[in-house]
Amino acid sequence: MMEQTKEVLLTEEGFKKIEDELEMLKTVRRKEVAERIKIAISFGDLSENSEYDEAKNEQAQVEERIMKLENILRHAVVIDESAIDGNTVTVGSIVKIEFQAPNEEEIDEDEYTIVGSAEADPAEGKISNESPIGRALLGKNAGDKVEVQVPDGIAKIKVVEISR
Known part of the structure; x- marks a missing residue:
């Protein structure tokens, strides 16, 4: 994945929305997906375990979204709406x-x-x-x-x- 280097213009509301989504993904969704993986592992044979495969795919999607949001925030420039x-x-x-x-x-x-x-x-x-x-x-x-x-x-x- 290429690192985004150009600045990302955000309103204050947009910045807060991204921060909130990132926080939710890190604190809630990560735990939910980890729990799903743990339950799927308990079903045994991972080679034919669709619950495990789905949970691992979801984990990858959550981690990718976290990386994307962190990258946006890293390059964010909040618009000074008073200006x-x-x-x-x-x-x-x-x-x-x-x-x-x-x-x-x-x-x-x-x-x-x-x-x-x-x-x-x-x-x-x-x-x-x-x-x-x-x-x-x-x-x-x-x-x-x-x-x-x-x-x-x-x-x-x-x-x-x-x-x-």
Whole structure:
């Protein structure tokens, strides 16, 4: 596994969420998986023991996730949300936009928080500063219009409001 060396931008909330998940994995999940392995070993013959194989696979997944989260935290740069001025879109900004999809007449209004890629979750309205739309919005002001290449073509976006 390659060591990630570039900085990871996180909001304070995102940093805390990762810390909490890491703590839970180290204190709770590790013990649960170790207990499952112990029980599976008690079943005897490990060569045909599916419970043991599943528990070992789960252990590997938990350890991999722990390493990934530790790496993210090691390279984390927490965004100073008090430095967000509300006039220009930056990482940490909440942006209300009007979005016109390619080949469509109607305009949707959406609100997104621009976050670092480690905490991006489009379902929660958090888009990465590295995504095409996130990248296009950075540095823009309310009233600015941008066109963004999306899989279907060119989307038209107007920045309606910026807050933090």
